Every structure is written in structure tokens, then in C-alpha cells.
Amino acid sequence: MNGIVKRFPGVVANDHVDFELRAGEVHGLLGENGAGKTTLMNVLYGIHRPDEGEIYIRGEKVSIGSPREAINLGIGMVHQHFKLVEPHTVLENILLGLKEPAFILNLKHAADKVLEISKRYELPIDPRARIWQLSMGERQRVEILKALYRGANILVLDEPTSVLTPPETKELFRFIAQMASEGRSVVFITHKLDEVVAASDRVTVLRAGRNVDTLPRDQLEKTKLASMMVGREVLFTLRKSPVVAGEPVLELNQVTVMGDKGFPAVKNLTLTIRKGEILGVAGIAGNGQRELTEAITGMRPILSGQVRLSGKEIDRESISRRIEEGIAYVPEDRVGVAAPQGLTVAQDLVLRRYREKPFSNGVFLNQREIEGNAETLVREFKIMVSGKDATARTLSGGNLQKLILARELSGKPKLIIAVYPTRGLDVGATEYVRSLLLRQREAGTALLMVSEDLDEILSLSDTIAVMYGGEVVGTFPTSEANVEEIGLMMGGSLRKN
Amino acid sequence: MPVFSLVLGFLSAAPLFLAVGVNPILAYRQVLGVFLNVDGLTESFTRGIPLLLASVGLCLPFKMNFWNIGAEGQLFMGAFGATAMVFLLPDSSAFVLLGSMIIAGFIFGGLFGLIPGYLKARLETNEVLTTLMLNFVAILWVDYLVYGPWRDPEGFGFPLTPMFPPNARLPWIPGTRIHTGLIVGLVCAGLVYVFLARTKWGYELKVTGESRLAAKYAGIDYLKLTLLVMFISGGLAGLAGMGLVSGIVLRLRHGISPGYGFSAIIIAWLARLNPLAVVPVSILFGGLLVAGDALQIGLGLAFATTSVFQALILLFVVGAEVLTRYKVALTWE
Numbered sequence: 001m002n003g004i005v006k007r008f009p010g011v012v013a014n015d016h017v018d019f020e021l022r023a024g025e026v027h028g029l030l031g032e033n034g035a036g037k038t039t040l041m042n043v044l045y046g047i048h049r050p051d052e053g054e055i056y057i058r059g060e061k062v063s064i065g066s067p068r069e070a071i072n073l074g075i076g077m078v079h080q081h082f083k084l085v086e087p088h089t090v091l092e093n094i095l096l097g098l099k100e101p102a103f104i105l106n107l108k109h110a111a112d113k114v115l116e117i118s119k120r121y122e123l124p125i126d127p128r129a130r131i132w133q134l135s136m137g138e139r140q141r142v143e144i145l146k147a148l149y150r151g152a153n154i155l156v157l158d159e160p161t162s163v164l165t166p167p168e169t170k171e172l173f174r175f176i177a178q179m180a181s182e183g184r185s186v187v188f189i190t191h192k193l194d195e196v197v198a199a200s201d202r203v204t205v206l207r208a209g210r211n212v213d214t215l216p217r218d219q220l221e222k223t224k225l226a227s228m229m230v231g232r233e234v235l236f237t238l239r240k241s242p243v244v245a246g247e248p249v250l251e252l253n254q255v256t257v258m259g260d261k262g263f264p265a266v267k268n269l270t271l272t273i274r275k276g277e278i279l280g281v282a283g284i285a286g287n288g289q290r291e292l293t294e295a296i297t298g299m300r301p302i303l304s305g306q307v308r309l310s311g312k313e314i315d316r317e318s319i320s321r322r323i324e325e326g327i328a329y330v331p332e333d334r335v336g337v338a339a340p341q342g343l344t345v346a347q348d349l350v351l352r353r354y355r356e357k358p359f360s361n362g363v364f365l366n367q368r369e370i371e372g373n374a375e376t377l378v379r380e381f382k383i384m385v386s387g388k389d390a391t392a393r394t395l396s397g398g399n400l401q402k403l404i405l406a407r408e409l410s411g412k413p414k415l416i417i418a419v420y421p422t423r424g425l426d427v428g429a430t431e432y433v434r435s436l437l438l439r440q441r442e443a444g445t446a447l448l449m450v451s452e453d454l455d456e457i458l459s460l461s462d463t464i465a466v467m468y469g470g471e472v473v474g475t476f477p478t479s480e481a482n483v484e485e486i487g488l489m490m491g492g493s494l495r496k497n
Numbered sequence: 498m499p500v501f502s503l504v505l506g507f508l509s510a511a512p513l514f515l516a517v518g519v520n521p522i523l524a525y526r527q528v529l530g531v532f533l534n535v536d537g538l539t540e541s542f543t544r545g546i547p548l549l550l551a552s553v554g555l556c557l558p559f560k561m562n563f564w565n566i567g568a569e570g571q572l573f574m575g576a577f578g579a580t581a582m583v584f585l586l587p588d589s590s591a592f593v594l595l596g597s598m599i600i601a602g603f604i605f606g607g608l609f610g611l612i613p614g615y616l617k618a619r620l621e622t623n624e625v626l627t628t629l630m631l632n633f634v635a636i637l638w639v640d641y642l643v644y645g646p647w648r649d650p651e652g653f654g655f656p657l658t659p660m661f662p663p664n665a666r667l668p669w670i671p672g673t674r675i676h677t678g679l680i681v682g683l684v685c686a687g688l689v690y691v692f693l694a695r696t697k698w699g700y701e702l703k704v705t706g707e708s709r710l711a712a713k714y715a716g717i718d719y720l721k722l723t724l725l726v727m728f729i730s731g732g733l734a735g736l737a738g739m740g741l742v743s744g745i746v747l748r749l750r751h752g753i754s755p756g757y758g759f760s761a762i763i764i765a766w767l768a769r770l771n772p773l774a775v776v777p778v779s780i781l782f783g784g785l786l787v788a789g790d791a792l793q794i795g796l797g798l799a800f801a802t803t804s805v806f807q808a809l810i811l812l813f814v815v816g817a818e819v820l821t822r823y824k825v826a827l828t829w830e
Contacts, residue, residue, distance in 0.1 A: 318718070320716030333710070336708050336711065340707035343707060347700070364696055365700055
């Protein structure tokens with residue numbers, strides 16, 4: 001790909017980007033959120049048409065107008081958000097859009113072919129299973145099989161590890177290596193440095209839509225790649241000043257919360273967070289962390305027990321009352337919950353605060369105050385926006401999270417509930433978000449942080465609580481934390497209360 | 498673009514006119530004539546008033562993805578409420594009687610709108626089904642009244658109430674023969690516009706339309722908002738019904754509305770849920786209805802034929818509405 005230029009309203013996503021992929025190579029495509037990695041690959045896959053530039057496949061100049069043309073050229077792509085029809089079976093999803101079954105579906109024949117591919121690459125799957133029954137890792141496998149079924153020689157994986165558990169990631173890397181050993185090529189889009197170093201033969205780094213450099217395997221070095229990506233030195237360790245925890249802000253007493261499936265997801269849980277304390281909740285996703293945070297913020301009713309904020313019982317109060325009482329909430333789902341995509345940046349920046357003065361007088365909204373608020377926060381939190389009336393949809397992942405934090409912190413909260421605050425963010429944005437949370441701690445706010453990233457929990461928290469099966473199976477100060485023990489607790493084989 | 502789609506719609510109807518033995522040019526002249534003389538325009542405005550009110554009301558629930566298909570029923574309940582006032586206060590002054598008819602029309606339509614709103618917010622019932630089915634309840638309730646207890650004893654057995662006394666009739670706008678319901682409609686369009694664009698409820702509607710979960714996160718009370726919106730939406734449809742009995746038909750009868758509540762859905766979307774844009778669209782739509790009458794009277798066409806003609810025009814306008822969102826690109830391969 002030579003000199004690819006792709007413009008979107010207000011931004012140049014790719015500015016004369018060159019990219020070269022060799023046969024039999026795993027090529028890491030590294031960059032921050034919004035650096036243009038996905039756009040570049042979408043151009044290759046025919047989703048976007050480049051405004052300028054040329055694409056050559058095996059020496060031949062091509063013009064790729066649609067994903068179908070890309071597939072015919074042997075290009076396959078697994079998107080970050082899977083494109084699968086959930087009520088349908090694996091096999092139906094793989095066949096969907098193919099011209100091959102002209103009229104009558106020969107399912108048996110197709111199933112055999114799928115199983116053959118799945119066996120050859122050790123990607124076990126049940127072709128008759130329905131997508132909604134599958135884990136995220138299995139769904140990704142379906143996407144990969146779909147591309148292989150269509151005969152992909154060039155496979156593009158967009159942030160493939162963001163949905164995988166560590167063992168699944170290992171399995172994926174094995175598969176990638178096998179692909180490459182057969183002379184096929186894999187493009188591996190990521191912003192995770194460890195992975196790119198572990199899996200790639202060469203790495204191309206993009207920053208702000210431009211090439212920074214392409215490095216061979218023997219020159220891959222984490223700190224160097226990080227500074228290439230961000231454009232400056234990155235600190236991998238945060239400086240944490242000592243803060244003496246004050247009086248209790250949040251107290252949970254014997255709290256039980258019902259989960260979506262009709263069983264208690266949080267059982268008799270008791271915990272306390274004090275002023276200036278960060279409580280890190282560790283645990284494998286699905287062990288009651290989400291239900292716990294929803295119970296505190298009011299998104300989910302509690303079955304029994306008490307929730308107190310600064311000594312006052314709040315467990316029967318509405319969500320809006322709890323916002324007024326000073327509970328800030330950074331939820332897991334940014335796009336669907338925390339920052340509605342069709343609203344403008346200014347509107348999203350008052351989402352949980354629009355009832356307050358001066359934004360509202362009880363009936364009418366004060367447009368000038370709302371816009372003024374947006375200007376202040378955009379400047380203060382360095383949110384990159386293309387204009388005053390830009391919708392949240394135009395923001396990259398990192399900027400969206402900055403927007404959410406800017407709003408939640410601007411209300412001067414007593415308590416911040418942050419769920420996966422840095423998930424999916426690049427190095428620069430992660431560093432920034434973490435420093436914001438630490439600054440809040442210094443200002444005397446109590447924080448509850450849920451994270452899957454143990455390093456994050458260890459480097460930010462004052463106290464760690466490990467959740468398993470809806471219960472806290474261990475609480476201890478971070479200074480006494482032992483990574484092995486935490487791992488055992490997360491797996492449910494150790495209890496320490 | 499709208500002009501272009503209208504022309505296409507007209508041309509596509511040519512075979513239809515030829516098939517029933519009418520010169521298409523004559524038919525076109527008849528249709529355009531509606532918009533070129535005072536009587537035709539007056540009639541277009543008159544037919545546009547109930548469309549305007551009901552459609553402005555629909556902009557609100559549609560903004561929050563609440564699919565109110567029940568404007569027709571809410572309109573009938575408004576007509577019922579207004580007529581009930583005539584029976585209750587037959588001898589009051591015009592000011593009192595008309596005032597109470599307006600209020601009753603709004604409240605009856607609004608209360609009828611609360612039912613599906615409550616059911617959706619509390620029990621997650623599908624509002625498309627409940628609003629649609631409640632239409633039949635309202636229409637048949639009015640039928641029961643005009644065939645039964647409220648039937649005019651001197652009406653030769655026709656399903657209608659006695660003629661309203663002069664005090665219960667909406668006056669004409671001075672200098673025209675359009676009833677004052679038009680002014681009510683314009684004021685409501687303005688108020689709803691301000692409601693959507695400037696108030697906190699308008700903001701809440703927008704957030705809820707984006708995502709119900711996001712609305713919950715923002716602390717928006719879905720039940721309260723739904724009830725408020727459906728009361729106003731049903732109330733405005735009810736006002737449309739009040740305008741029909743008090744401004745045009747001057748009594749309650751079987752089939753008081755030929756489906757204004759359903760046409761209002763199309764109008765709301767054509768106007769992209771902008772209450773100000775609803776005003777011209779409603780009046781043009783009214784004109785299209787009048788054109789159908791003109792074709793029947795002037796050229797002796799059957800009702801079915803003119804309905805097909807109207808449908809063709811709408812098909813092209815709605816189709817063009819969708820197509821304008823695409824970019825036209827010519828490529829050479």
C-alpha cells in the first residue's frame with residue numbers, strides 16, 4: 001500500500017501511509033487509538049475507498065471497492081467487533097454471503113469442509129452451535145474460520161486479544177505462527193506492546209495517521225516502541241504519594257444483589273472505602289463485580305443489606321439522588337451507556353449533570369452554560385474534538401473515556417466507581433486516566449476500581465479486594481499483596497477472611 | 498429533490514389514469530388546480546389541521562423510540578371527550594363550552610395515551626401492539642355511542658349525534674373559511690418545538706432515544722418521562738379530534754376520521770420529527786387528500802383510483818426522502 005490518504009469530515013485518518021506485507025510474515029500494526037490503524041486496514045478490505053494512494057497485491061495494482069472484492073483477492077479480516085448473526089449457527093454464519101451454494105444448501109458438505117479447516121489449524125468448533133451460546137474467544141474463532149473458508153491468504157486481525165483470556169491469547173499466537181509458516185501473511189493490529197513484541201516478525205508504527213517507522217524483529221524493544229507510538233517518553237511506573245485514609249465514605253453491609261439470571265450475583269458482601277483510598281476489586285469478569293457497582297450507583301436494586309454514603313443510607317434512593325449525593329460512575333460500556341453516540345460532545349458532557357444549576361433552571365436548559373462547560377472541560381482534559389457540535393461518535397476510544405472522566409470528575413464527587421477504566425486504551429491514554437484517578441485520591445475522594453489488569457490494581461490501589469462467586473474472598477492492603485495468592489483467590493481455590 | 502420526486506410520482510400515475518380512460522393531462526390540471534384557487538387551498542388547510550395536531554404530537558414519543566401507532570384512537574377519544582362536554586353543558590356560553598371542549602379533548606386523548614405508556618414502562622409490553630389495538634377500542638367505543646345512547650333521535654337512524662349548538666362550533670379565522678383550530682395547531686407546533694429544543698425534557702427525550710440504558714445511567718425516570726410524553730402526544734391527537742367534531746363535522750358520528758392518526762405517522766417522519774416542518778407537510782398532505790376528492794368529483798374517478806394515485810405520490814416522496822441520504826457516485830470500471 002503506497003501513499004494511502006483517507007479523509008473523514010474534520011480529520012485525516014491516513015496521511016500518505018505506506019505499508020508493506022510480505023508472504024509468510026506476521027506484521028504488527030501498532031499505534032494509539034485513533035492513529036489510523038483500523039482505517040488503513042479497512043481501506044485494504046474495501047470498506048473505505050482511499051482518497052489517494054495505490055494498493056498492489058502480489059505485484060499487481062488493484063482497486064478494492066468492496067469487501068467482496070477483497071475476499072476474492074484472498075484478503076480476510078476479523079473486526080474488533082464481530083460481524084456475526086447471533087441467533088444463527090456457526091455454519092450458517094460461515095456460509096452467509098457466499099455465492100457458492102447457488103440455491104440448495106449442501107450443509108453436510110460445508111460442515112465437513114469447516115471441520116477439516118478447524119482440525120488442520122487446531123481451532124475446535126461445533127458447526128451447529130449458535131453464536132449466542134459461544135464465548136468471545138470462540139466467536140473470534142468463528143470469524144477466523146469464516147475468513148479461512150473463503151480462502152484468505154492475507155488475514156487482518158483487528159485488536160484480536162482484547163476479548164481473549166491469557167490462555168486463549170497464547171492459542172491465537174500459535175495459530176498465527178502456523179499461518180505464517182504456511183507462507184500466508186497475518187496483519188496484527190494492536191496497541192499492546194508485549195503482544196506485538198511476542199508475536200510479530202516486523203512492526204509498523206503509526207502515529208496520528210502517519211508512518212513513524214517499520215522495525216524488524218531484532219529491533220523490537222518495548223520502551224522504544226512506546227515512545228514511537230506516543231511521540232514522547234512514557235513512564236511505566238506511576239508515582240504515588242502517601243495519603244492517609246480518612247473517615248469511611250462508602251460502607252456496604254451484608255449486601256445481596258440479584259443477577260440477570262435470577263440468582264444472587266453478590267452475596268452478603270461487606271466492605272468499606274475511606275476518604276483518599278482506592279479500593280481495587282480484582283477478579284475474573286462475571287464474579288459479581290458489575291452487579292456490585294450497579295448496586296452502589298443505583299442501576300440495580302439490592303435484595304438485602306445496607307449501602308451507606310458518608311453514614312447516610314442510600315440504598316432506596318433513585319439514581320439521580322445518588323448523583324446529587326456525589327457518586328460518580330465510569331461504567332464498563334462507554335458507547336451504549338456512558339456517552340450516547342448521537343449526542344454532541346457538549347450534551348454528553350452534562351449527561352448526568354443537566355438537572356443542576358446553572359445548566360438547568362428546572363424547566364429550560366441554559367445552552368450557553370452547557371457550551372461553556374464543554375469548552376472548559378475539553379481544554380482541561382485535552383479531549384481531541386473536531387468541533388463544538390461534533391457528536392461523541394467521532395471520538396476515538398481514548399478521547400471518549402477522557403470525556404466520560406471529565407464529566408464525572410467535574411461534579412466534585414465524594415465517591416468514584418470506575419469499571420475497567422483503562423480497558424482498550426492505548427499507552428498514553430492509560431497513563432493519563434490513571435494519573436487522573438490518583439489525583440482524585442489525593443484530593444480526598446474515595447475510589448472503587450474494578451479491573452481485570454492485575455498490574456493496574458497493584459499499582460493504583462491502597463487496598464485490594466478479590467471477588468469470586470459474588471463474595472469477597474480476601475481483602476488486604478496492597479503492601480501485603482502476593483500475586484500468586486491473588487491468582488488463587490480469583491480462581492476460587494483460596495479464601496482469606 | 499422533493500419537486501423531482503413529485504414529478505416522478507405524477508408521471509408514474511399516468512398509466513393509471515390512461516387505464517381508467519382519463520387523459521392524464523386533465524387529471525394533473527385538476528390536481529394542481531387545488532393549490533391554485535382559494536376554495537382548494539381553504540380545503541387543504543382544513544384537512545391539514547387534524548393532521549398537523551396529531552403529527553406534532555407524534556414527534557415526541559418517536560424521539561424517544563416509543564412507537565405510538567395509536568394517534569387515531571387518541572383522536573377518537575378526544576372527539577368523544579369534546580362531544581361529552583356538549584351533552585353536559587349545552588347551554589353555556591361559547592367561551593365556556595369551547596374552552597371545556599378543548600380541555601376535555603386534550604385530557605381524554607391524553608389519558609388514553611397513558612395506558613400504553615404505563616404498560617410499556619412498567620411491564621415492557623410492546624407499545625406497537627398496545628397502541629394499535631387500542632385504536633379499535635376507541636373507534637368502536639365511539640361507534641357504540643353514535644349507534645346507541647347518543648344517536649340523534651331525528652337522524653333517520655344514521656349513526657350520528659344531534660348537530661352541535663352554535664356555541665359548540667369553532668369560529669372561522671376572520672376573512673377565511675378555515676376554522677380557528679389552525680391557530681391552535683400552529684401554537685402547539687411552536688410549543689412542542691420549544692419543548693424539544695430548549696427544555697430539560699427535550700434533552701431527556703433525546704438521551705432516551707439514543708439508549709434507554711444511557712438514560713437510566715443519567716438518572717432519567719423512564720416511567721415519568723413516558724407518561725408525560727404520552728399524555729401530551731395523546732392530548733394533541735385528542736385536540737385533533739376535538740377540532741374535527743367542533744370545526745368541521747359539527748357532531749360526532751361513525752368514522753369521524755378517515756385515518757388522520759395513521760397519516761400523521763408518515764407526516765411526522767417526512768418532517769424528520771421537527772414540529773415546525775410538520776406544518777407545511779401537513780398542509781401539503783391535506784392538499785393531496787383534497788386532490789383525491791377533486792379527481793372524483795371533477796373527472797368521475799372511483800375512490801379506489803384516487804387512493805392509488807395518492808399512494809403513488811407518497812411512495813415517491815417517501816422513497817426520495819430515503820434516497821437523499823445517499824451520495825451519488827458515478828464510477829468507471
